[in-house]
Structure formats: structure tokens, C-alpha cells
Amino acid sequence: MKNFSLIAILLLFCSQLSAQQKEWTLEECVNYALENNIQVKQTELDVELSEIEKRDALGNFIPSINAQASNAWNTGLTQNVTTGILQNQTVRNFSAGVSAGITVFDGLRNFKQLQRARISRLSSEYSLDKMKDDIALFVADSYLQVLFNKQNLEVLRAQNQITQEQLGRTQDLVDAGVLPQGDLLEIQATMADEKQRMIIAQNQIQISLISLAQTLGIQDYQNFDIVERDYNILGNEILDNTVYEVIERAKEERSEIIIAETNKELAEMDVELAKGAYLPTLGAFFNYNTRETGQGRITGAVLDPDEPSRQIGVVQGTEEIVVAPNTIPTLGSPLPFIDQLYRNDGISYGFQLSVPILNGFATRNQVRRNQINVKRAEYQLEQAELDLEANVYQAYTDANGAFEAYEAAVVAANAQEKAFEYATDRYDVGLTNAFDFSQAKIRYENTQREALRAKYDYIFKLKVVELYFGIPVRDLKF
Template structure:
């Protein structure tokens, strides 16, 4: 038993260590965000609501069926349902009815409402697709920012090692009297500045990781980390295309245009639905009702020995009398017997013809027609915005690529200049200040290469999305 407990502890501890050591790739981050991001979940709820709206529209074609039952006690001066006489009493009455109704014609509003619900579902799906594209880009940008900060720290560490070597070398030369002590102080100052920059870089990594984790919806900030992988620049063929080809493809593929078109269709459908109110509506109905009472029933009549004069014979003036009778009241009939005897049916058709309703229908139609014009303007504006955005993204990507190539050339030149300054410093032909200046310029050139590289990768992916490449098919 002790061995089993020890094995369970080892497996649990190993699982915890493995979970802590997990490092996320960009693809994993994007896929996780698409499944767990709150904004995407909210958009999915909109799709779910549109499905419910569609079911509502389908339900309008189904007959309505309602049933009602009432069991009531009346106390005080009430009518005796058996004798018809008002008297103080307590009586129980039960009634039930069921009604079915069906709309046969309502100006095709039910049919057009179903079409609108389908369009609404489509618009919600387009909005969800756009949200996924936006979140995927946002995650990619945040991920590349973390990667840039990590590699920036590696550059600082590498340069710090060079500074440490120069510090040791300068200390030896100062002790030997070859270099002045000022050079040693200059190198130490540079070392202190680099240490501060590394601390800042570490903080930037931590902050960018937290930002990425929040975007993904991950709350374990302490153990969250990404793969330290160097992403290469691939897929430059997109920039070989004409920007106008990308714009035309974007108009066909992008959700922004599809959303605007769907909203325009929805507005036109609202006009058609509101116009249906001009037309008559026809419905059919069927009703079944029955009742039961706890009041006693009349079982017969008997004479009470008295007479009541009801008239006179004209010739003899002899009185005409009739005996007075008393009703015999017995127990009520059984419950189900009363229901079967007292039931009834009603059925028929109901026609409603709109004549005048204070211009409400006309104003609603005009209001919806204004909404159509607004949707048309929104569609036109969406196309213009998409053209501008694609053109901007295409120009930014080309400029980022040129900037990256220039940064590479500058870094290569600064590397040679630094190596030359390092060689001259080793033989005492330059001072520590000039050496540090050359090293700083080289460090900045390396950072600029990293910045330009990841800026170009991100902007290239933006262009690919506009061209219609699915989020999950983006290659990094």
C-alpha cells in the first residue's frame, strides 16, 4: 500500500511539473483563444440567439393550443344554478375549455419573418467569423511581442558577455598601466547600464506574457510561457500580387462586407414584413368547453296543497287556479357525467381587415425604408473602408519588408564597425568611450532587425487574412 501511495505521489508531482513546464506555440495560443476567448463566446451567444429567433419564426406556422380549467367557490348572495333563485349559499363550480387557433393568411408576414430569421442567423455567423479573425490577429501580435522581448533580452545578454570580457581585459590593462583608469570606469558604467536594460527587458517579457495570457483567458500567469522559437519569414508571394487583386478578393471573402450585405438584406426584409400589415389576415379557431357544479339538481316536483289563481272565466267569472309545486332537489350528478352532458363546441373563421390605425403601419413601412437606405450607405462605406484598409495593410507590409532588409544591412555594417572598434580597442588604438558607442550602435541595429522582422511577419499575416486565407491556415 505504501508503494502505491508513493507511485501516486510521483505521478501527480510529475504531472504538475509537466504542466508547469508546458510552453505554448503560436498555433496552440490561436486555437485556444478561438475556443475560450470571452469576446468569441459572446459572439457565439449571438449565434445561439439567432437560432432561437429562427425557431420562433417556425413556431408561427404551428397552431396555437391552449387549455384552461377553473374550480371556484362562491359564498354569499349568489344565484342558485338549479332553481335560478338568489339566495345566501356557498356553491362550487368547475369549468374547463380548450382552444386551438391557426393563422391561415397574414399578408405573408410569417413566411417573411422566417426568411428574416435565416438572414439574421447568417449575419450572426459572419460577425462570429470576423471576431475570430480579429482575436487571432490580436493573439498573434501579442505572441510576437513576447517573442521579440525574449530575443531582445538574449541580445542584451550576449552584449553583456562582451562587456564583461572587455571589463576583465580593461582591468588587466589598467593594472599594467597600458590604459588609463577612465577607460575602466567607462566600461563599468556601460555594464551598469546594460544590467538595468536587462532588468527592464525581463519586466517587459513578464508584462507581455500576462497580456497574452489574459487574451487567452488563462489565469495562471506565473507558469504561463511560450516556445522560444525563431520564426522565419515565409510566404512573400502575397506581396507579388497586385493590391487591386487583393482588394477584389477581400470584397468576396471578408466578413465586413458580408455583414454589411446581410444587414441590408435584413432591412429590406423588415420592409416586406411591415407592408404585410396592409393586407387582411385570416385565422381559424376551434373551442371545446364544459362545466360541472357541486350544486344539487332538481329531481322532481310535488304539490304543496295551495293554489294560485291564474285567471277568470269570462262568462261565469269563475276563478281558474293551478296548484303550486315544490321542486325536489337531490345530489348533483357525478363529476364526469356532468362534464359529458354540459360540453359544447365552437369553431369558425376570423377575418381582420385593416382600415385605419392612425398611420402606424404606413409610418412603420417608411421607417423601415429609411433603414434600408442607411444599410445601403453602410455597405458602401464598408467597401470603401475595406479598400482603404487593404491598401494600407499592403503598403505597410511592403514597407515593413523593405525596413527589414534595410535593418539587416545596417546590422551587418554595424557588426563590422563594432568588430573593427573591438580590434582597435584591444591594441589600445581607441578609447573605451568610442568602443562603447560602437557597441551601442551594434546593439540597436540588432534590436531593429528583430523589431522589423516581427513587424513584417505580423503585417504580412494581415494581408493574407484580407486575401481570404483562413485563420487556422496562416503559416508562421
């Protein structure tokens, strides 16, 4: 039993350790965000609501059927439904019915409502696609930022290793009297500055990891990490197209234009729906009702012993009084429940026509409001096209500029690397002081960091152009 418990504990520990050691690739981050990001989930709810709206529109074509039933007791002075006499009694009455109705014609609003619901569903799906593109691009940017911070820290550590080696050599040269004490202090100050920058770089890594985890919807910040791999610059053939070709492709593929177009169609459908209120509405109905009571039924009649006859009239001319037997009905047990329902049932059916004549200009004003909304949607579509052109032009220009900046940064980094190697050789033989060596080292670090920043900046901006060109987010190559 103890061995079994020990094995279970070890398995649990191993599973937790493997979970902690999971490192996320960019593809995994994008796919996870598309499934779990809160903004994506909220947009998916809009799609579900549009589906419900479509079902509502379909339901307008189906007859409405309702059933009702009641069983009530009345106590006190009430009319006996059998004899018609008011008397103190307790009466139980049961009634039931079924009613059905259907709209035969309502100015074609039902058909137009269904068309509107279908367009609304498409608009929600396009909005979801746009949200996924935005989230995927944001995840990629955050992921590349983490990579930049990690590689920046590696650069600082590599440079710090060089500084440590130089510190040891400088200490030996100072002890031998070859270099002054000031060179040693300069190297020590450089060492302290590099340690401070490494601490700041480590903090930047944690902050960028937390930001990425929040975008993905992951709360275990402590154990969240990404795969450290170097992303190469590839697939820049997209920039072989002119900016105008990218703009035209974006107008065909991007969701921004499609969403604006569907919003315009929705506004136009609202106008047609409002105009439908000008036309008459024709409906059909059918009702079935029945009832049952617990009161006794009349089974016969007997003469009233107190007043066996009663006056029913007078003969004109002779003034002779006409009398008739005065009978009292005798009550028996009520008919069975089912028999009463069969005997007392009835149906009604027919058509109902409603013709709008005057409603305080409500319909006219609603039509006018919706026509104004159509104009607004047209302006929004025009603005969306202008914004898309500006955004694509900006993204295209940024990508080209980022590529040129990256090439320049690589050239500068290579040149500074050679300059640093030359400064290192001169410092090792005592031909330059520690200050000049530190300055050469700082310039080399800065060019390396700038080359990294320019590289990931170009990769991200290139992906933005690819999205505008219509490449699906899952097909983007990194």
C-alpha cells in the same frame, strides 16, 4: 499506507510541475483563444439568439393550443343553478375548456419573418467569423511581441557577456598601466546600463505574456509561457499579386462586406414586414368547453303544502282566474363527474377577420422608418466597401514597406556587426578608447534590435494581407 501516501504526493507534485512547465505554441494559442476568448463567446451567444429567433418565426406557422380549468367554491347568497332561486349556500363549480387558434393569412408576414430570421442567422455567423479572424490576428500580434521581447533580452545578454569579457581585459590593462582609469570607468558604466536595460526587457516580457494570457482567457499568469522558436519569413508570394487583385479578393471573401450586405437585406425585409400590416388578417379558432357542479339535480316535484296552487292567468272576457298546481322541485344527488362533463360540453369554431382601416398612420410611419433604415444600410455597405479598400491598400503598402525596412535593417545589422568586430580588435590592441568601443557596441545592439523588430513587424503585416486575401486564419503559415 505511508508508501501509498508518499507515491500520491509525488504524483501530484509531478503533475503540477508538468503543468507549470507547459509552453504554448502559436497554433495552440490561436486555437485556445478561438474556443475560450470572452469576445468570441459573446459573439457565439448572438448566434444562439439568432437560432432562437428562427424558432420563433417557425412557431408562427403552428397553431396555438391552450387548456384551462377551474374549480371554485362560492359561499353566501348565490343563485342555485338548478332551481334558479337565490339562497344562502356553499356552491362548488368546475369548468374546463380547450381553445385553439391559427393564423390563416396575415399579409405574408409569417413567411417574411422566417426569411428575416434566416438572414439574421447568417449575419450572426459572419460576425462570428470576423470576430475569430480579429482575435486570431490579435493573438498572433501579441505572440510575436512576446517573441520579440524574449529575443531582445537574448541580444542584451549576449552583448552583456561581451562587456563582461571586455571588463576583465580592461581591468588587466589598467592594472598594467597600459590603459587609463577612465576606460575602466567607461566599461563599468556600460555594464550598469546594460543590466538596467535587461531588467526593463525582462519586465516587458512579463507584461506581454500577461497581455497574451488575458486574450486567451488564462488567469495563471505566473506559469504561462510560450515556446521560444524563431519564426522565419515565408509565404510572401501573396505580395506578387497587385493591390487591386487583393482588394477584389477581399470584397469576395471578407466578412465585413458580407455583414453589411446581410444588414441591408435585413432592412429590406423589415420594410416588407411593415407593409404586411396594410393587409387584412384572417384567423381560425376552435373552442371546447364543459362544466360540472356539486349542487343537487331535480329528480321530481311535490305540491307545496302551504300553497298547493298558484295563479297563472285570467280568462279574457269572463275574468276567470286560471290556476295550476304549485309544485316544489325535489333535489337528488348530482350526476357523476364524468356524466356531467359529457352532458354539459359544447364546441364553437369559426373564422375571425381583422381589416385595418385607420391606426393613426402608425403603419405608414413604420414603413417609412424602415425605408430610411434601408437607405442607411446602403450607405453603410458603401462605407464598408470604401473602408475595406482603404484598409487593404494600407495593409498591402505596410507589408511591402515592412519588407523593405527588414531588408535594410538586416544590411545595417550585418554592417554594424563587422564594424563592432573591427572596433573590438582595435580596442584589444589599445588603438581606440573605451568610449569609442562602447559607442560601436551600442550601435550594434540597436541595429540587432531593429532587425528583430522589423522582422516580426513584417511577419505580422504579411499575415494581415493574407487574411484580406481570403486565407483562413487556421491556414496562416508562420
